Amino acid sequence: MPKILIVGGGYAGFYTAWKLEKHLRKGEAEVMIVDPLPYMTYQPFLPEVAAGSIEARHSVVALRRHLKKTAVISAKVTGINHANKVATITPIAGEPYQQEYDQIVVTAGAVSRTFPIPGIADNAIGLKTIEEAVAIRDRLMSNFDKASMLPRGAARDRLLTVVVVGGGFAGIEVFAELRSFASSLIKSYPQITFEDTHFHLIEAMGRIMPEVSLKTSEWVLKDLAKRGANVHLDTQVTGAVDGNVELSTGEVIPTDLIIWTAGVMANPTVVRGGDLPVEERGRIRTRADLRVGTEDEIVEGAWAAGDVSAVPDLSGGGVGGYCVPNAQHAVRQAKLLAKNLVGVLRGELPHEYVHKNLGAVAGLGLYNGVFQSGNIALKGLVAWVAHRGYHGLAMPSWERKFRVVWGWWNNLWLGRDLVNLEAVQNPRYVFEEFAARPRPAAAVEAPKAAPAVEAPVKATVPS
Structure with missing residues (x-):
C-alpha cells in the first residue's frame, strides 16, 4: 500500500x-x-482557557480517540x-x-515569532499551546494570592500588572479575557480593588486588529478603556530584563506576567x-x-x-x-x-483551493465580543453569542462540542471555576517535604588511646 x-x-x-x-x-x-503531542489544540479557545471560561482538556482533541485508522506516532x-x-x-x-x-x-x-529583545526569551510566555494558556491562568491567580498578603507598594503592583505584547486577534482576545477575569477575581479578594490592577497592551502599529475595519477597532479600544485597560499604540518593547518592560516611549512597566502574541x-x-x-x-x-x-x-x-x-x-x-x-x-x-x-x-486531477474569508469574530470577556463580515459589524452581547456559536460548531467531533457547550452551560449558572493549580507544575513538593529519609550513617568513633603509664619516681635517700 x-x-x-x-x-x-x-x-x-x-x-x-x-x-x-x-x-x-x-x-x-x-x-x-x-x-x-497526542492531541490537536483548538487555538481560538486559548484566551478563554487562560481566563478560566473553558476547561483546558475540553479545548483539545485526542488524536488516538478520533483517528481510528491512522497510526499515531x-x-x-x-x-x-x-x-x-x-x-x-x-x-x-x-x-x-x-x-x-x-x-x-x-x-x-x-x-x-519573537525578536532578540533582551529579557523576552527569559521572562515572556506565548499563547500557542494549551500548556501556555493554563500557565497564564494559574500565574495570574497565584499573583492575586501573593498580592493579597502584601502591603501596597512596588512589589504588590508588579504582581497585579499584566503586559500583553501584540494587538492582533490573539493579543486582544487574551488581553480582554484576562481583564474580565481579573475583575471577577476581585470579588473574592477584599484586599484588592479594581484600581490596584493594571493591564497594558503594547502594539507597534497605529491600530489594533487589522482583520476588522478601522471603525470597529476603534470601538474595541474605547470598550477596553472603559474597563481600565491601557493600550499603547505606535510603541515597541525594547527590553524586558527581570520583568521590567521597557518601551520605545521611555516608559518602564514592572510586571510578573508578560504575554507575547506579536506574530x-x-x-x-x-x-x-x-x-x-x-x-x-x-x-x-x-x-x-x-x-x-x-x-x-x-x-x-x-x-x-x-x-x-x-x-x-x-x-x-x-x-x-x-x-x-x-x-x-x-x-x-x-x-x-x-x-x-x-x-x-486514483488518477484524478486535484482541485484548487478557493475560499473567501467569512469574517472575523472575537470574544472580549464574558458577554462581550466583536464580529466583522464585510461591512457588517456586530458588537457587545450579540457578537459574543456569535463568537461562541461559531466556535462551538467549529470544534471538531460531537464529543468535544458537547464537553465545551456543557462547560459553558455550567459556568452560566455556577460562575467561573477559581481553582488555582499552579502547584501541578511541581506535584511532588508536599511528598518531598514530609517524606521520611534514611538517617545518615553514624560516624565511626576512633578507638580511645590507652592512658599513658608514668614511670615510677624513685625517692633519693640522703646518705
Missing part, C-alpha cells in the same frame, strides 16, 4: 487524517501522523529527504530512525530540516491545489497546508497574495487536501 506521512497533528494535520479515513477505501493507503520529524522520500523521525523516547513514504503532507503549523512563523524545525522549496517568509511553497511547488513546477508526492505553507489566495483577500495563517484556512485547506490526495492516488 502507498504510505502517507502527515507531519504535524494540529488543525491541518488532524483534519487531513480525519478526512482521509473517510475517503480512502479499505487497503487503499496506509496513513501515519507524527506529532510529539509520538515524535518529531527532524528531517525530510524528499528526493529519496525518507523522513527522519525523532521519537519522544528512543533513537531517531528513517521512515520511508510515498506521499508526505506537511502540516507542522507555526510557532511564536507567528512557520515551524522552523520542519522547514529548515528538509529539502522542500521555501519562500522568502520561511513557509513551504505550495500551489493552489495544495501540492508543494510553484505554478510551473510540481514536487510530486509532497503536499502542504495550514500555517507552515504559503498557499495562494485565489479569492484576492489574502496578504501579499497568500492565505493568512488562521484556523479558518487551515481547516478548509486540510479537507480539500485529503480529497485531492485521494483523487491523485
Whole structure:
C-alpha cells in the first residue's frame, strides 16, 4: 500500500487524517501522523482557557480517540529527504530512525515569532499551546494570592500588572479575557480593588486588529478603556530584563506576567530540516491545489497546508497574495487536501483551493465580543453569542462540542471555576517535604588511646 506521512497533528494535520479515513477505501493507503503531542489544540479557545471560561482538556482533541485508522506516532520529524522520500523521525523516547513514504503532507503549523529583545526569551510566555494558556491562568491567580498578603507598594503592583505584547486577534482576545477575569477575581479578594490592577497592551502599529475595519477597532479600544485597560499604540518593547518592560516611549512597566502574541512563523524545525522549496517568509511553497511547488513546477508526492505553507489566495483577500495563517484556512485547506490526495492516488486531477474569508469574530470577556463580515459589524452581547456559536460548531467531533457547550452551560449558572493549580507544575513538593529519609550513617568513633603509664619516681635517700 502507498504510505502517507502527515507531519504535524494540529488543525491541518488532524483534519487531513480525519478526512482521509473517510475517503480512502479499505487497503487503499496506509496513513501515519507524527506529532510529539497526542492531541490537536483548538487555538481560538486559548484566551478563554487562560481566563478560566473553558476547561483546558475540553479545548483539545485526542488524536488516538478520533483517528481510528491512522497510526499515531509520538515524535518529531527532524528531517525530510524528499528526493529519496525518507523522513527522519525523532521519537519522544528512543533513537531517531528513517521512515520511508510515498506521499508526505506537511502540516507542522507555526510557532511564536519573537525578536532578540533582551529579557523576552527569559521572562515572556506565548499563547500557542494549551500548556501556555493554563500557565497564564494559574500565574495570574497565584499573583492575586501573593498580592493579597502584601502591603501596597512596588512589589504588590508588579504582581497585579499584566503586559500583553501584540494587538492582533490573539493579543486582544487574551488581553480582554484576562481583564474580565481579573475583575471577577476581585470579588473574592477584599484586599484588592479594581484600581490596584493594571493591564497594558503594547502594539507597534497605529491600530489594533487589522482583520476588522478601522471603525470597529476603534470601538474595541474605547470598550477596553472603559474597563481600565491601557493600550499603547505606535510603541515597541525594547527590553524586558527581570520583568521590567521597557518601551520605545521611555516608559518602564514592572510586571510578573508578560504575554507575547506579536506574530507567528512557520515551524522552523520542519522547514529548515528538509529539502522542500521555501519562500522568502520561511513557509513551504505550495500551489493552489495544495501540492508543494510553484505554478510551473510540481514536487510530486509532497503536499502542504495550514500555517507552515504559503498557499495562494485565489479569492484576492489574502496578504501579499497568500492565505493568512488562521484556523479558518487551515481547516478548509486540510479537507480539500485529503480529497485531492485521494483523487491523485486514483488518477484524478486535484482541485484548487478557493475560499473567501467569512469574517472575523472575537470574544472580549464574558458577554462581550466583536464580529466583522464585510461591512457588517456586530458588537457587545450579540457578537459574543456569535463568537461562541461559531466556535462551538467549529470544534471538531460531537464529543468535544458537547464537553465545551456543557462547560459553558455550567459556568452560566455556577460562575467561573477559581481553582488555582499552579502547584501541578511541581506535584511532588508536599511528598518531598514530609517524606521520611534514611538517617545518615553514624560516624565511626576512633578507638580511645590507652592512658599513658608514668614511670615510677624513685625517692633519693640522703646518705
